[in-house]
Amino acid sequence: AGADARIEVFLDETIGHISPDIYGHFTEHIGGVVYDGIWVGEDSKIPHQRGIRSALVEHMRQIKAPVIRWPGGCFADSYDWRDGIGPAAKRPRRTNFWEVDGDLARLKEKGAQVFEPNSFGTDEFMRFCKLCGAEAYLAANLRSLPALVFDQWVEYCNSPVGSTTLAEMRAANGSAAPYGVRFWGVGNESWGCGGNFDPKDYASEFRRFTTWIPRYGVDLQLIGSGPSDNDTDWTHAFFDQIFSGPHAYHNDQFAGWSIHHYSFGFMRDKATGKVEQSDALQFDRDGWYNLLNDCASLETIMNDHWATMEPYDPQHHVKLVVDEYGPWHREGTELDPTHLFGQQITVRDALGTALTLDVFNRNAEKILLATNAQLINNINALFLAHEDRFVATPNFYVFAMYAAHQGADAVRADFAAPNIQYTANGKQANLWSVNGSASRKGNTLTITVVNTELDRPMETQVALRGASAKEAKAETLASSDMHAHNTFADPQTVMTKNLSCSITQGGVALTLPPASVNRLAIELT
Numbered sequence: 001a002g003a004d005a006r007i008e009v010f011l012d013e014t015i016g017h018i019s020p021d022i023y024g025h026f027t028e029h030i031g032g033v034v035y036d037g038i039w040v041g042e043d044s045k046i047p048h049q050r051g052i053r054s055a056l057v058e059h060m061r062q063i064k065a066p067v068i069r070w071p072g073g074c075f076a077d078s079y080d081w082r083d084g085i086g087p088a089a090k091r092p093r094r095t096n097f098w099e100v101d102g103d104l105a106r107l108k109e110k111g112a113q114v115f116e117p118n119s120f121g122t123d124e125f126m127r128f129c130k131l132c133g134a135e136a137y138l139a140a141n142l143r144s145l146p147a148l149v150f151d152q153w154v155e156y157c158n159s160p161v162g163s164t165t166l167a168e169m170r171a172a173n174g175s176a177a178p179y180g181v182r183f184w185g186v187g188n189e190s191w192g193c194g195g196n197f198d199p200k201d202y203a204s205e206f207r208r209f210t211t212w213i214p215r216y217g218v219d220l221q222l223i224g225s226g227p228s229d230n231d232t233d234w235t236h237a238f239f240d241q242i243f244s245g246p247h248a249y250h251n252d253q254f255a256g257w258s259i260h261h262y263s264f265g266f267m268r269d270k271a272t273g274k275v276e277q278s279d280a281l282q283f284d285r286d287g288w289y290n291l292l293n294d295c296a297s298l299e300t301i302m303n304d305h306w307a308t309m310e311p312y313d314p315q316h317h318v319k320l321v322v323d324e325y326g327p328w329h330r331e332g333t334e335l336d337p338t339h340l341f342g343q344q345i346t347v348r349d350a351l352g353t354a355l356t357l358d359v360f361n362r363n364a365e366k367i368l369l370a371t372n373a374q375l376i377n378n379i380n381a382l383f384l385a386h387e388d389r390f391v392a393t394p395n396f397y398v399f400a401m402y403a404a405h406q407g408a409d410a411v412r413a414d415f416a417a418p419n420i421q422y423t424a425n426g427k428q429a430n431l432w433s434v435n436g437s438a439s440r441k442g443n444t445l446t447i448t449v450v451n452t453e454l455d456r457p458m459e460t461q462v463a464l465r466g467a468s469a470k471e472a473k474a475e476t477l478a479s480s481d482m483h484a485h486n487t488f489a490d491p492q493t494v495m496t497k498n499l500s501c502s503i504t505q506g507g508v509a510l511t512l513p514p515a516s517v518n519r520l521a522i523e524l525t
């Protein structure tokens with residue numbers, strides 16, 4: 001009684017195992033992600049490990065990065081993996097879809113690298129994964145290459161030395177040991193840049209691309225190109241073609257169905273009356289809540305798709321894969337003009353990322369993996385880098401806090417707190433003030449909680465059902481300035497700090513600062 005928010009945790013009600021893979025990252029050949037972000041080159045003065053930025057690797061290890069998706073995105077469906085292997089000097093230069101789509105003349109003017117040099121290919125990417133301690137998730141080109149070239153990419157990555165010519169090539173390129181890549185995306189956004197298919201035609205292509213892929217003893221996890229946002233028609237028509245009738249498809253390796261959900265925070269500008277994508281740094285109270293609500297809507301999208309898939313796959317062999325998500329702001333805050341889709345990351349984005357990770361934890365039984373778009377110098381980045389400068393954004397600290405959930409069992413937690421009213425596009429809207437997720441690993445209970453209230457600290461009581469607290473520690477990422485972000489000059493403006501909490505009869509009490517992401521670690525008796 002008397003608290004602003006209550007969290008009731010039911011320790012005996014397990015939702016599902018939280019796969020570490022839902023804490024993954026996405027990297028695409030676009031703007032400053034690969035070149036300038038990950039890859040600084042083997043002759044660089046910037047600290048690197050054979051061309052790969054050392055500071056990035058060190059930070060990836062700190063957050064226990066489990067899986068990294070590459071090479072796209074839309075880029076994947078124009079990419080030929082064969083261009084990116086072998087001696088660097090002999091690799092061809094190719095058109096990069098994004099630089100062209102992003103207006104060649106304008107990019108040239110900005111000094112952007114307008115062609116893909118292929119300096120960073122499969123072997124460099126696999127080395128990056130290994131340095132980070134992460135698994136690879138490769139996206140195959142279904143739009144502009146035949147299925148055989150996909151088979152051969154699997155063969156290059158996974159066939160043992162002594163078996164195929166491609167295995168010998170891989171060994172000559174530095175890795176005698178097979179890479180054992182499990183996760184394969186079969187196309188990307190096949191409703192759009194990945195071929196403009198209708199769902200039935202995509203389903204036929206998917207059948208062709210995924211039948212009889214060489215396994216080499218690897219438990220392949222094939223991921224179909226699912227909808228944008230809540231397009232359940234796409235999902236319904238695909239699953240109908242795949243799983244219905246006398247010619248239904250059987251393939252245990254079909255393990256995931258991808259969903260892309262970007263939060264554009266569209267709002268009517270009060271001055272101009274035009275509906276605009278959000279700005280990374282300039283927004284008001286309504287813009288704060290509107291963007292966070294957009295992020296939170298992913299839970300409905302996941303639930304709707306889960307329900308759409310159920311009649312076709314009642315055991316849910318195919319799980320959800322959210323391999324592109326995050327707030328996507330309009331251009332103008334990129335660090336360098338050549339960083340297409342680069343944007344600043346404020347504490348608002350950190351809350352959007354945290355509440356998304358809570359959605360994943362709360363739906364642990366439904367989700368195979370997830371990758372935030374994108375890792376560095378891009379949409380919802382954890383890092384910004386340019387030449388020799390590097391900074392961790394508030395999103396990095398969120399991933400560091402939430403790493404405690406990896407591999408734990410999600411348990412039911414009910415959050416009770418007042419809703420917040422705001423106005424978006426001329427309408428009243430509301431969003432919860434406090435929400436989060438809980439997981440248990442042995443005797444440790446981790447609770448992560450987001451407080452979206454901009455001005456109000458929330459006194460919170462945590463009630464434990466099924467165990468009691470022996471010890472509790474809390475930390476918070478918060479700012480009194482909703483626009484706060486980290487820069488090269490001020491890299492620690494937004495970062496994690498300790499938060500006080502106390503053990504009460506039946507649980508724990510703490511006060512969540514306004515605009516905050518919080519983690520509570522409770523030792524149970």
Ligand code: AHR
Pocket residue numbers: 028072073074075188189324373374379
């Ligand atoms: O992340 C940027 C782009 O957004 C990706 O290439 C594409 O899949 C999506 O439309």
